[in-house]
Amino acid sequence: MGISSRIDAAMAAAIRSGQGAQAPARLAAALGYAVTPGGARIRPTILMSVALACGDDRPALSDAAAAALELIHCASLVHDDLPCFDDADMRRGKPAVHRAFSQPLAVLAGDSLIVKAFEVLARAAGHDPARAVALIDVLAVRTGMPYGICAGQGWESESQIDLSAYHQAKTGALFIAATQMGAIAAGQDGAEWEELGARIGEAFQVADDLRDALCDEATLGKPAGQDDLHGRPNAVRQLGLHGALARLDDILAGAIASIPACRGEAALAQMVHAYADRLVPATARNRPTVPGE
């Protein structure tokens, strides 16, 4: 089975386990709604790629780790879309959970998805509870306080933002979880894989800045030029288009250089390149030089 089919199967099994005759039907429906259609599933794909590069000797644990990570990501989208945060009407081309169901069900769906992530990992422990515990630890650290995506979102309630802590927690945390969990699921030391995740997270941030500066609303699926509008730091504004593209290339070279020795090292470097091609809009790479850039 390919990576994408494995992720889909693991996600479907996780959601099924939260449903059934004894479940309140609308909340059960909201869980399924919140995780499909899946979007790019970037984080679990990175996790699986690392697990495979490390030998993937306990595939059930890799599958569970991938699903757990994506469940946390989906939960964060559901809560971030709430009226008290982004008040988003749409997500992945359909009404956000709080619009399609209700605010109470969106809060509960997010909570249930967070809990399900840890349940999925505990259930997959099998004969290797030590690995499951290590996976749960990493996922919790990169989700909660003070280093996880909750902390990242929490920075937006501060009058003074520590930008580096903010970006690392808000965007970087789940990419670090992806590489570390992939390694741990396959029996490797997670610490060695932190840098790769952190650099992929940085690349994601710069690519996001490029898209915000260069794409129109139709391509983005959300309003463009928001960073400029809100005076937010943006790599294109700071470095110019070519500067930002050069920065992205630097980060990706660093990411590839950071890959620990493992049997699938070459395939993983390939994955990072493919990921980069996907991240950067063709319009950016192919755009003629603009004077002054």
Add this chain to the structure above:
Amino acid sequence: MGISSRIDAAMAAAIRSGQGAQAPARLAAALGYAVTPGGARIRPTILMSVALACGDDRPALSDAAAAALELIHCASLVHDDLPCFDDADMRRGKPAVHRAFSQPLAVLAGDSLIVKAFEVLARAAGHDPARAVALIDVLAVRTGMPYGICAGQGWESESQIDLSAYHQAKTGALFIAATQMGAIAAGQDGAEWEELGARIGEAFQVADDLRDALCDEATLGKPAGQDDLHGRPNAVRQLGLHGALARLDDILAGAIASIPACRGEAALAQMVHAYADRLVPATARNRPTVPGE
């Protein structure tokens, strides 16, 4: 150290681990605010009592389990108080988290407390990751979907409520988690301890009905007579005062009878009695018979 000191110390350590120089300060403050003052800490006290009755051979794991369970309970209070649910102004004698901080910080504090619960258990795994995994599994099942407190709250969004599933999930789930986790932390089979938790949960429900029907707002710390007002099922309305008290005694006798053989069986029966005395308002036990009851 007594049970209550152990719980306080474990809670303080859990909250401290979510703070520090790199944390967004307001969210960090909201976490501490949400868990203090502690209220009765009923669930972790039951958990500790069961662990002690079972020998408490890994006290660090029992401490972690108690803290994890209470963190989930506190998270549920923070989210239940949100405007889209109970819209509560006050909790434990001070403004609710969403009033003292903000709605975004209340959502994030609840999320962070849920995540912290699982992190605390993973961190306490030590030389017994299998027990930690079993604890995480039980806590997840009794928190999420379809059997946990999220499901319980989810029933309130249904047009047709399955009352038994509703009460078991909303009130019973964390009491079942308490007895099962106490046993598991001490190396026993959690399944044997489900009935005790379920019966304590039922007793809690009947006692709540008694308080709602008999106490005034000042004693309750919240509006009285709410069940009558909203036409909700209430044991006093269904069975009369003496009927409800008799029902409570029945449930508690069943709870005591269900205690599995263990070295601390007698002490545990004592704990259930003490718990019952605390649950039932003296005004109920001492009230003269009212004609027609």
